[in-house]
Amino acid sequence: xxxxxxxxxxxxxxxxxxxxxxxxxxxxxxxxxxxxxxxxxxxxxxxxxxxxxxxxxxxxxxxxxxxxxxxxxxxxxxxxxxxx
Amino acid sequence: xxxxxxxxxxxxxxxxxxxxxxxxxxxxxxxxxxxxxxxxxxxxxxxxxxxxxxxxxxxxxxxxxxxxxxxxxxxxxxxxxxxx
Numbered sequence: 001x002x003x004x005x006x007x008x009x010x011x012x013x014x015x016x017x018x019x020x021x022x023x024x025x026x027x028x029x030x031x032x033x034x035x036x037x038x039x040x041x042x043x044x045x046x047x048x049x050x051x052x053x054x055x056x057x058x059x060x061x062x063x064x065x066x067x068x069x070x071x072x073x074x075x076x077x078x079x080x081x082x083x084x
Numbered sequence: 085x086x087x088x089x090x091x092x093x094x095x096x097x098x099x100x101x102x103x104x105x106x107x108x109x110x111x112x113x114x115x116x117x118x119x120x121x122x123x124x125x126x127x128x129x130x131x132x133x134x135x136x137x138x139x140x141x142x143x144x145x146x147x148x149x150x151x152x153x154x155x156x157x158x159x160x161x162x163x164x165x166x167x168x
Contacts, residue, residue, distance in 0.1 A: 001119075007126065022127065025150050031142060035085075036130040042091065043106065046120040058115060066109050 001084050002047045002055040006063060006077040009040035014072050043067065046082070055079055085168050086131045086139040090147060090161040093124035098156050127151065130166070139163055 010016050016038055023037040045062075049055040059077055068075045094100050100122055107121040129146075133139040143161055152159045 019127075022151070026129075026146055029146075029149060031146055033131045033133045033139075033142060034129055034146075035132050036128075038128040040126050040128070042124050042126050043103075044120075044122040044124070045110075045118055047117045048119050049117045055117075058117060062110055062113075062115055062118075065113060067106065 001082050002049055002052065002079055003082045004043075004045040004047060004055065004059045004077050004079050006043045006045065006059065006067065006075055007040060008042065008063075008068055008073050008075045009038065010072060011074050052079065052081070085166050086133055086136065086163055087166045088127075088129040088131060088139065088143045088161050088163050090127045090129065090143065090151065090159055091124060092126065092147075092152055092157050092159045093122065094156060095158050136163065136165070 018039040019037040022039065023034055026034045026037070045059065047055050047058065049058060056079060059079065063075050063077070064070070102123040103121040106123065107118055110118045129143065131139050131142065133142060140163055143163065147159050147161070148154070
């Protein structure tokens with residue numbers, strides 16, 4: 001069994017409105033040391049695949065087909081074996 | 085300067101509707117090996133703080149005051165020093 005942690009973030013150059021909003025909120029609370037805020041999503045998938053390379057390929061396909069908006073987003077993922 | 089990576093996820097027992105939706109979507113694409121999907125947010129904050137413990141305390145405060153819904157969410161964070 002494998003656990004895949006997928007991190008999805010906006011590509012460089014794409015305006016991160018949520019990040020700007022969070023930054024504004026933190027500054028208004030007095031946290032002036034906040035220079036920048038970037039936001040993203042992460043997904044934790046549990047896969048019943050027994051084979052690492054099969055799991056890797058499946059995660060890449062799932063990202064390309066459904067999970068990631070390839071126009072605006074980029075992704076990275078980590079894969080680790082877990083107990084049943 | 086410090087970079088804080090904050091990972092915010094739903095507490096155990098809280099229904100992850102987005103996770104269920106993603107799981108259903110992946111199964112409908114034929115990825116039957118997907119046993120479970122959990123979703124979360126992550127934030128990358130750049131802090132102009134020079135001192136690690138001050139940065140750590142500020143991140144905890146920001147999470148407690150604004151970034152995390154303490155009723156439904158829990159969080160972890162990593163802190164690393166970065167070049168100006």
